[in-house]
Amino acid sequence: MRHHSLFPIFIASISVFVIGCSNAPPGFLPVNNNAAVFWDRQTTESAELLRTVAKEFNQEWTGLPIKVERSGTYGDIFRKITAGIHAKRLPALAVSYESMTNEYIPTGAVTPLDSLLADPEIGLSAKELSDYFPMMLETNRYATHDGTLYSFPFAKSLLMLYFNKRVLAHSGIEAPPKTWDEFIAQCRQVKKNTSNYAHAVSADCSTLNGMIFSMGGSVIEGRTTLYNTPEALAVFQIYETLFKEKLAYLISPGSYEDNIALSKGDIAFVLRSSSSLEDMKLLMQKDPDGWGLTCIPQRNPETPATVLYGPNICIFNTTEAQKRSAWAFVKHFTAPESAVRWSLKTGYLPVRKSVLTHPDMIAFWKKWPYNRAPFDCLTFARPEPNVAGWQQVRNLAARAVTEVMTGMRDATSSADELKHRADDALAQVADSSTLP
Amino acid sequence: MQHTCANIIHLFQSIIALPDTILAKLDAVLFELHRRGWGDWPAALLLLSPAFLILSVFVLAPMVSSFYMSLFGGRHGLGHYVGLENYVIAMRNLEFRSSLMVTLYYVAGVVPLSLTISFSIAYGLYRITIGRGLLRSIYFLPYITSAVAAAMIWRALFNPQNGAINILLNYIGVESLNWLLEPHGALYIITNGYIPSNWGPSLALVCIILFDVWHSCGFMTVIFLAGLTAIPRELEEAARIDGAGTFRLIRHVTLPMLSPTLFFLLIVGVIKAFQTFNSFYALTHGSSMPGTQNLILYIYAQFYEYGYWGYGAAVATLLMLAIVLLTLIQWHFVGRRVHYS
Incomplete structure (x- = not known):
């Protein structure tokens, strides 16, 4: 009996929390x-x-x-x-x-x-x-x-390809790539001539989506993702080639190590948002003519696409x-x-x-001629999906790119795993009821 | 008893300066309860009530609230009642299991390493007389440094392209490693692929363990040092006269005498290791890189990124139960071997 003296206090404090955490009015x-x-x-x-x-x-x-x-x-x-x-x-x-x-x-x-x-x-x-x-x-x-x-x-902003002209010139390359085949060929050429990496990869869902768009693919249909389609697989194969041939390295998450490396002439290419333009200008202020930006490489330059984010x-x-x-x-x-x-x-x-x-x-x-580049891409830019649960898919996509870029998985299994897990995540969201 | 009650009342008076009339009434109530056979209980409960109230509001109530939330589905709120389904889902979820393994590897790595290294440092400091205070302060510095700020420095050191560690390795002819960006197992890398990649912690996790060992050693060293200085010198001298060398002295005198300190640090270290968030988040930027997501990051993602309140609460409850269970096991098996006198 006496042991129950503090029970009301305990119940009262718990009630405050339970009420606070339950269905409070909007x-x-x-x-x-x-x-x-x-x-x-x-x-x-x-x-x-x-x-x-x-x-x-x-x-x-x-x-x-x-x-x-x-x-x-x-x-x-x-x-x-x-x-x-x-x-x-x-x-x-x-x-x-x-x-x-x-x-x-x-x-x-x-x-x-x-x-x-x-x-x-x-x-x-x-x-x-x-x-x-x-x-x-x-x-x-x-x-x-x-x-x-x-x-x-x-x-x-749009996904753009930034390039270091000095590195390209040193490797005997006159113009940045227009297709993904050219991109890989140029990366190999840079690697051969400079003994350095040609590209630095930021494991990011928007970049992956932009590359898939440029391959002529899409990333979602209804609430089903399309990450194992031939177009998506082709993108994962690019990452696989970049990793296996040591043409590119992965940067730390949330960092801008790639922009810095490009400005220092350590690499030739960076795939980044057009909003990096001003930051790149600051980084390259000692050599303003040493770099440029252009539309990302395409499978077919006649029908270009990039991501609008x-x-x-x-x-x-x-x-x-x-x-x-x-x-x-x-x-x-x-x-x-x-x-x-x-x-x-x-x-x-x-x-x-x-x-x-x-x-x-x-x-x-x-x-400056390159100032216009993002605006030229605006007409064919495509937005990303805006379905519920996409936030989880973004993390899964970044993980999939990381796995390929670190050799944990090959392109095919990574694409299949991403598709499977992303679909599961979206289905789970659809199944879950929200606030009653 | 009246004297005890008066003391308590005076204590309260000094703290909250109650008016004399109220104090007199309180005094009379406590005395009356004591007279009716309640013993010291009312006074004890009165003294315990502030702490109990704080614990109830900030510890017990959130625990109960978390369990209550775990019984519901839905996102960004409490949806339909699902009973224990969230627990079943967690047990079947591969990512949960992977996060649990990361947590266990981390605890198994960071606790013994921290205890061993900090005991060694403390013993070294205990043995020297010159500059002990200065060295103690130096070893304590990492602990008072912000984990996030220190992690930024470690991230730079571990940078695969231009980090100091890889530069040093290259200098001595060793190939660069990816460190915090390496999801392959550390054993896989050390044995050049002989041991499968998914055995043992990833190299990235080993980096996080090393960081936390560095960060927590200062605290443990100071506690060990306090414990060491409390050991009576006569015991050591007697052992020395009986012919004990340094290691036998440590094994048979120092460690048994230090066992309460060791036990305390073990319990606190394990609990803290299970709850680590800062170093994981700061070193990996909260990324979902394979092999570096512990249970706390997993819970964080479920709550704040995906909005699964109920599921996140279920995993949090499981983690709490695991910590309680492990603490009880430690208490039962290790606690018996602790010498308190």
């Missing part, structure tokens, strides 16, 4: 009541420009001011948002890939943007809306959620004032004048068509 509190916080990942000059644009916006806007906070990498931001969803406390807006947004939607954390777009005061007119690249808008409509616009294009913006379901400020800022940021500045300074692609005819943009292209 609705999220802002992380800051006095400002609309924007979680972003930009660094160096692009971060500075983003803050400048926010400052300019705050001077004109009468609602809550925008406060830009650097919150780590995209992965870090995803984990922070997920933790924020659990804690019911979120920023006003954050950068987000489609696969991430798809994870947030079922929790009710993301605001559908269609009503904000139609808002008479801060919405977009039909003319303005038609100025956005349709493909970039479409990828933010989620088929599994009635085609609702849950995110908005923000900083789009880069983050979008999510606005979270907090207060009306937070949502309105967040949307007004997104509108301001993607307005032609801001979009031109952003694109020129960061290497990200503009999300509006009118930017392509802007005098500053034309002057930028004339300044």
Whole structure:
């Protein structure tokens, strides 16, 4: 009897936790009541420009001011948002890939943007809306959620091939490769002439997808992945050849060792986002003519393809004032004048068509011929899947590339294993019910 | 008893400065309970209640809450009730088993190595008289260094292309290794493929073990040193007179006398090793590279990347049970051999 004296305290504290962790009512509190916080990942000059644009916006806007906070990498931001969803406390807006947004939607954390777009005061007119690249808008409509616009294009980029001209010239190569066969041949030539690796591989799902697109393949059909199709297998075979012939090495996850190696002339090729353009300019400032970028190699250069990636913006379901400020800022940021500045300074692609005819943009292209390369690829770029569960597939894809690049598996078994595990992961998501 | 109650009340008064009227009432209640045959229980419970409340809120309740969550399916929340199905799924899941193996290899590597090396360092420091304080501080430095910051340095050292370790190996004619990017077994590499690749820890995991041994040795060294200095000198002198050499002295005098310290470090070391996150995350950048995902990283991915709350909670509960079970086993088998006097 006496031993039960503390029992009520114990039960009470457990009840608090159980209630807290169970089905709490929807609705999220802002992380800051006095400002609309924007979680972003930009660094160096692009971060500075983003803050400048926010400052300019705050001077004109009468609602809550925008406060830009650097919150780590995209992965870090995803984990922070997920933790924020659990804690019911979120920023006003954050950068987000489609696969991430798809994870947030079922929790009710993301605001559908269609009503904000139609808002008479801060919405977009039909003319303005038609100025956005349709493909970039479409990828933010989620088929599994009635085609609702849950995110908005923000900083789009493409997979490009960066090359070091000095290394190529030293190996007797005049122009970068146009096909994957040429790419392998040139890697061999570089290896033969320099006794160094020709390429550094970042094990990354988007790069893998871009390469599969360039082979003429796709990565998903409905909710079934296509990672063991002949096109996907051909990509894994490229990785296998690069590993077996010691033409390429794997870089540390999350690092930019490949960009640094390219700038030092240690390797000839890097496959990276067009948003690396400005970073590469900084790295190559002592030899600005010693490098270039071009479209990734293709199976058939007549029908080219690459991957369109880069983050979008999510606005979270907090207060009306937070949502309105967040949307007004997104509108301001993607307005032609801001979009031109952003694109020129960061290497990200503009999300509006009118930017392509802007005098500053034309002057930028004339300044250095390679500045135009990403824009030339824009017409044939393809977005990545935006199905629920893709986040897990991204990790599996990175693992599959790592396994081939370290000799743990051959191309065929890696492709088969990825297909099998990715399909399982997507099926598991489909089977799992979300919040009741 | 009234005297004891008054002491307790004065203690509370000094801490929270209760008004005298309340204190007098509390005193009277405790005295009355004691008089009615409750003994010292009310006073004891009163003293234990703050700690118990904190433990209940921050330890017991999350444990129960985690078990409760593990009984549900769904993503990013608690979906339908599934009973113990998440546990069954975990047992059948290959990635879970692989993460468990990584954890076991890690514990089996890091605990004995840390204990052995830190005991050796502590014994060396115990034996010297000049510069002991300085050396003790130097050996303690890694422990107070941020694991994430230190891991960045180790990542640079282990870099396959331009890391200092490979440069050194190349200098002495040994081929470069991939270190943290090497999923093949360390034994496979050492024996040049004679032992299968999936036997034993991956080379990347061995690198993580080495990092954590380096990082944790300072703490264990200081604890060992404190234990060593508490051993009566007469015992050693007597053993020396009886003709014991250094190793016999350690085996028959030092280690038995040090057994409570050793036991404490063993228990704490095993628990900590099972729960390691920082070094794995910082050294591998949280990547899903084969052979470097321990159970904590696995749970982290289930919760924060894939949104499987129930499943993640089930694995967390399994991990907790494994730690409790292992601690009890250690307590039963090793605890009996500890000399407390």
